[in-house]
Amino acid sequence: MNLASQETKTRGENTYSFEEFLAKRENLDWYLDEPFLQKVMKKFTGHHHYEELHEKLRCFSPTVSIKWNKLAEKIARPEARPYMLHYDAFNHRIDRIVRPMEVHQLESEVFGEGLFSSKMPAWESLVKRMLIHQIGEAGVTCPLTCTHGLIALLDQYPNEEYPELRDILMHTKEGVNGEFAIGAQFMSEIQGGSDLPANVLEAVPDGKYYRLFGNKFFCSAAHADYSVVTAKIAGTDKVSTFIVPSWLPGDKEKEKRNGYEINRIKWKLGTAELPTAEIQYKGALAYPIGPKDKGIAVAVGIVLTLSRLEIGIACAGFMLRASREANLYGDFRTVFGKKINDYPLAASKLKRIENAAQRTTAAAFKIYDLFLKLEKPLNPGINADQPIEIRKRLFNLRELILLQKICATNEGAEILREAISVFAGHGVMEEFSALPRIFRDVVVNEQWEGPRNLLLTQIFRDLQRVAEWYPPADFVESVLEGASPETIRLFSEKLKELLQSPVLGEVSKESMEAAVEWDAFCDSFFKTFQKVALTEIG
Structure with a gap:
């Protein structure tokens, strides 16, 4: 080769490589390489349980960190997104949701863990779910959450009149022949997503069963085996809750759906791997569950509460991954002769990301700990017939779940x-x-599960409703136990002042200013709770 050809070959060549960064990232163990998560887990599970749980998670983590993460990356590609096949070759209406092979594999393996089985300890399930959330939606995390809500509903309201419900509980919770069924929740209608009293879907009695007629407009996990559906019993104005199988026995293989059609799959900003659909009910067989005149309390108090709780857990997982990978890249990438993390602006940003991830994780564990320690924490109602101290702790849990949902998602973004x-x-x-x-x-x-303004309104109304037996100052002192007396005093005074302001009044300059203050207060209050939780970790 002569000199000229050598120059042509090397001129402009760039030898820069990401291999060092990729090798480290691809070999990360999301549990073993996350010492803070281990520290929090040890704090809440105790030394004896921690050792046993640590070993289980050490074995589990490589699967989610490497195998399931790679599957999630393939599932997320635009060409792999779910789509509808309404008819088969013989003009039969089948409404098949076509999803890639990888999502079926991931779904089978994730649900096969039996995360809500009676054999799975609560803390083990929690940490495994926090790790799973770090792969993103991947078509499985929303269905996991919905399945949890459906199982809790069936556990809370056993009914021997409907043996089908017992079978559904077994199928979703413990699995049948190694197969675990998937649950969903279909509550939103076009006239109001969170406004469940505005539901018009009609449930018509058919013997001891019901038939559903009408439309649900936002139905995530539309591929599920069973769904929790809210509807009004014909001739009443009360919302009731039902369990609806997607296929009646023997019909799944024939792709003959249970009296409903899937109009279309939504095109949405995120969770794109998850089929969210519009569903038209044309006489679907439905099983009533819970008190027939308390469907909203049943749906919100159990199903939505668990979903909101899970969103906080997911946000902790999201932030832990973001912090881990941003720190890894900051220590790899060189810009203008220095690593990214050697610049004060970048170093301060990385520190902020890490702090937010740790605050969110510590608070998520602390809230879940309260959830586990309270007997029947779901659907107790504000005025439940309980001793006053239990009522206060139940109220704390209720408000912390709402605050976590709005604050962790906002900060998560x-x-x-x-x-x-x-x-x-x-x-x-x-x-x-x-x-x-x-x-x-x-x-x-x-x-x-309720946008920010709706939940801010709910928290405000809740605090006003309980003020006689749970004064604002007592609430603040209880939730922020461990904070400085001055911090507690300032939040108590501000809360008392805000509850007298026109946050929920007619639109005016004064009410809008009060609304802005209320939003800021809730954010600051919950972050203070997170800081206390983080301090307790040590």
Whole structure:
């Protein structure tokens, strides 16, 4: 080779490589390489249980960190998104939701863990779910959450009149012949997503069963085997709750749906791997569950409460991953002769991301700990017939779940965006990092199960309703136990003042200013709770 040809070959050649970063990232163990998560787990499970749980998670973590993460990346590609096949070759209406092979594999393996089985300890299930959430939606995490809600509903309201419900509980909770069924919740209608009293879907009695007629407009996990559906019994104005099988016995193999049609799959910002559909009920067989005149309390108090609780757990997982990968890249990438994390602006951003991830994780564990320690924490109602101290703790849990849902999702979007910016241009490249996909999932989670304004309103009304037996100052002192006396005093005074302000009044300059203050107060109050939780970890 002569000199000229050598120059042509090497001129302009760039030997820069990401191999060092990729090798480290691809070999990360999301549990073993997350010492803070282990520290929090040890705090809440105790030394004896921690050793046993640690070993189980050490064995589990590589599966989610490597195998399931790679499957999630394939599932997330645009060409792999679910689509509808309404008819077969013989003009039979089948409404098949076509999903990629990888999602079926992932779904089978994730649900096969039996995360809600009676054999699975609660803390083991929690940490496994927090790890699973770190792959993003992947078509499985929303169905997991919905299945949890359906199982809790069936556990809370056993009914021997409907043996089908017992079979559904076994199929979803313990599995049948190694197969675990999937649950969903279909409550939203076009006239109002969170406004369940506005439901018009009609449930018509048919012997001891019911037939559903009408439309549900936002139905996530539309591929599920069973769904929790809210509807009004014909001739009444009360919303009731029903369990609806997607197929009657023997019909799944024939692809003959249970008296309903899937109109279309939604095109949405995030959780794109998850089929969210519009469903038209044309006489679907439904089993009533819970008190027939308390469907809203049943649906919100059990199903939505668990979903909101899970969103907080998911946000902790999202932020832990964002922090881990942003720190890894900050320590790898060199810009203008220095590593990214050697610049004060970048180092401070990385520290903020890490702090938010740890605060959110510590608070999620602390709230879940309260949830586990309370007997029957779901659907007790504010005025439940309980001793006053239990009522106060139940109320604390209720409000903390609402606060966590709105604050963790809001900050989660901020933190994911910050983490993406550490990667600069590479941060928005979908094949370079999972963070853009997870960012969109956080934004969707912020809207699901009650958007911010709705839950801010609910918290305000709740605190007003209980003020006679649970004064604002007592509530603040109880929730922020461990904070400084001055911090508790300031929050108590501000809360008392805000509850007298026109936050929920007619629109005016004064009411809008009060509403802005209320929003800021809730955010600051919950972050203070998180800081206390983090301090308790040590």
